[in-house]
Amino acid sequence: MIQKKLNDELLSHIRHEFEANIGEVRESVARIESKLDELIRYTIQQKWATLDACAEHPAKKSVRCRICGYAAPASDYKTVESRCIFNGGVLIRYICPQCGAIFGPSKMLDLTPSELDQEYRIHYSVYREGDSTEKELRAFHSLKPIPEGKYLIYGCGEWSETISILRSQGYDVEGFDLYVEPKNHVITDLNVLRQRQYDGIMTHNLLEHLTDPVDTILLLRGLLSGPRALMAHSTPCYEYSFEFTRFHLFFFTDSSVDVICKKCGLKVESADRDPAIDYINYVFSITEKDCMNRMHTMHNCRIADEKGAKVIAAYPGGIIYGPYISLLSGSYTLELICEFAGEPCSATLSITKDKGQLIETHALQNGLNTINFNLDQYSRDVEFVIRNENLDYFKLKSIVLKR
Numbered sequence: 372m373i374q375k376k377l378n379d380e381l382l383s384h385i386r387h388e389f390e391a392n393i394g395e396v397r398e399s400v401a402r403i404e405s406k407l408d409e410l411i412r413y414t415i416q417q418k419w420a421t422l423d424a425c426a427e428h429p430a431k432k433s434v435r436c437r438i439c440g441y442a443a444p445a446s447d448y449k450t451v452e453s454r455c456i457f458n459g460g461v462l463i464r465y466i467c468p469q470c471g472a473i474f475g476p477s478k479m480l481d482l483t484p485s486e487l488d489q490e491y492r493i494h495y496s497v498y499r500e501g502d503s504t505e506k507e508l509r510a511f512h513s514l515k516p517i518p519e520g521k522y523l524i525y526g527c528g529e530w531s532e533t534i535s536i537l538r539s540q541g542y543d544v545e546g547f548d549l550y551v552e553p554k555n556h557v558i559t560d561l562n563v564l565r566q567r568q569y570d571g572i573m574t575h576n577l578l579e580h581l582t583d584p585v586d587t588i589l590l591l592r593g594l595l596s597g598p599r600a601l602m603a604h605s606t607p608c609y610e611y612s613f614e615f616t617r618f619h620l621f622f623f624t625d626s627s628v629d630v631i632c633k634k635c636g637l638k639v640e641s642a643d644r645d646p647a648i649d650y651i652n653y654v655f656s657i658t659e660k661d662c663m664n665r666m667h668t669m670h671n672c673r674i675a676d677e678k679g680a681k682v683i684a685a686y687p688g689g690i691i692y693g694p695y696i697s698l699l700s701g702s703y704t705l706e707l708i709c710e711f712a713g714e715p716c717s718a719t720l721s722i723t724k725d726k727g728q729l730i731e732t733h734a735l736q737n738g739l740n741t742i743n744f745n746l747d748q749y750s751r752d753v754e755f756v757i758r759n760e761n762l763d764y765f766k767l768k769s770i771v772l773k774r
């Protein structure tokens with residue numbers, strides 16, 4: 372009994388001592404972390420102050436707008452100036468006289484991908500992004516999502532709950548981000564992403580960070596399943612605002628959105644502006660889906676290159692099929708350009724869905740064929756099957772889906 376009491380007292384003493392000490396250790400670690408943060412912020416500030424002090428602004432340096440391609444000596448551009456609140460020094464940006472986009476600073480745009488990557492890593496070791504779940508959910512719903520569809524949040528980051536919330540609500544959503552740890556429903560490999568097709572894609576606070584937004588929009592465009600799929604890009608930088616960070620490289624002002632649409636084959640479906648919460652979201656659709664690169668061949672066929680364009684030749688008995696895409700309900704127009712030797716043509720096109728369920732069949736003509744069809748519900752594995760029943764060759768020169 373006495374021994375147990377002594378043991379208990381001893382244990383309680385040890386626990387007490389441990390708790391007193393661990394508190395001190397924690398305080399000590401917090402002090403070191405805070406000093407380290409201060410040191411990193413100071414280093415960032417010194418780096419950019421030094422670079423700014425040494426920077427030359429050669430008036431003759433050629434500056435190119437990566438939105439519209441306009442190029443001219445730096446002195447031909449009007450500029451706007453700001454200061455980076457994250458210790459990044461002076462921010463001088465150019466106003467494109469052709470499309471009106473505001474871009475820069477050059478000191479960030481000219482970094483190599485690995486230098487820019489390092490900038491972000493160091494920045495995020497001392498600064499955190501706020502939780503943007505609410506705005507991301509609003510942008511997601513602008514895609515008019517349906518439970519059967521497949522959706523992507525490109526550049527999903529690690530700070531928001533959006534993917535888990537949407538998945539718990541029954542939406543099939545996955546994220547893509549090169550800079551996060553691989554986990555369920557988040558792709559971190561660009562080659563894996565390129566194999567996917569989506570009914571809706573969104574980004575939030577991403578476009579303004581890209582060194583070549585048009586390039587990324589073209590990539591995402593190619594991932595949209597069909598001409599009724601939507602793409603939403605939400606960012607306050609459709610205006611010259613939130614300019615106080617060196618990480619914002621583009622402001623999509625003036626006619627720059629129109630230029631992007633023209634370059635990328637997009638159409639603005641809607642825009643949502645809510646100044647109270649600095650929310651601006653544009654929803655885009657593709658004007659047409661080029662299916663040629665998703666067409667395959669069977670039996671007697673050959674894929675050729677004619678003046679840089681893919682052409683598929685089917686010899687007697689040959690079958691051309693694809694693109695295996697999911698399509699939202701609605702009416703569609705399929706345009707095919709065909710060429711064949713000998714008359715009459717007896718090549719046929721069958722439109723199928725859900726692993727071969729026939730929708731309709733058409734006889735193909737020489738030249739442009741315009742075929743309208745309707746899907747009364749969301750359809751998976753939509754396929755166009757072309758059979759060459761001629762005695763001579765048949766060439767498919769282009770196959771484009773519109774709405």
Ligand SMILES: [Zn+2]
Binds near residue numbers: 440
């Ligand atoms: Zn421009």
